[in-house]
Amino acid sequence: SSSITELLGALCDSSLSGVSWKRRALGGLSREGFCRALKRCAYGVLLSKLFQDGTKGSASGPSATANTPPRNKVLMICFDLRVSGCREEAERLEEQLERLPEGESSGLKEVDAVLELLVHLAGSSPPPPTSF
């Protein structure tokens, strides 16, 4: 298993896939330099969230869904999909959620944390183009 430092480095690398560096190197911007800047940015966000977590209770109070289990949050998204007329997507999502093993049977230690991450990232990327 890798350390958090190595994994964050790998995440920065993967976010730079598809960027051409040949001409950029001529302009003084190297992949290594940009990757270092990305890592600084990633640690900055992580640390800012760490401090926010410490003050959350006293400042704004927990949000209504803060303690909702991630599986229920996905079911809430399914409901929203149905309401907006995307019945097929809602059914596929419910189907996959039923297939997702819980706890140790998943082979992962933090399957719910991963599901929580997916909920936070939901809709952060444009949907794939529909074929006619």
Place this chain on the structure above:
Amino acid sequence: MASAANTNLNAVRETMDVLLEISRLLNTGLDMESLSICVRLCEQGINPEALSAVIKELRKASESLKASENCTN
């Protein structure tokens, strides 16, 4: 012993396939490589909300880089 390890490996593979499909249905923009990295970061105890903020920031940075590339073309 080896059989137990194989069983666990199969369970991980199956779980990862389901997580990738859920990720695709939710339009998270994660591919299998970045999802695997995220799973390992969550296993290391990184808060998922903080990790999602990191991913969004990294996307912004790389998209601005790609946009500047298009401008110079």
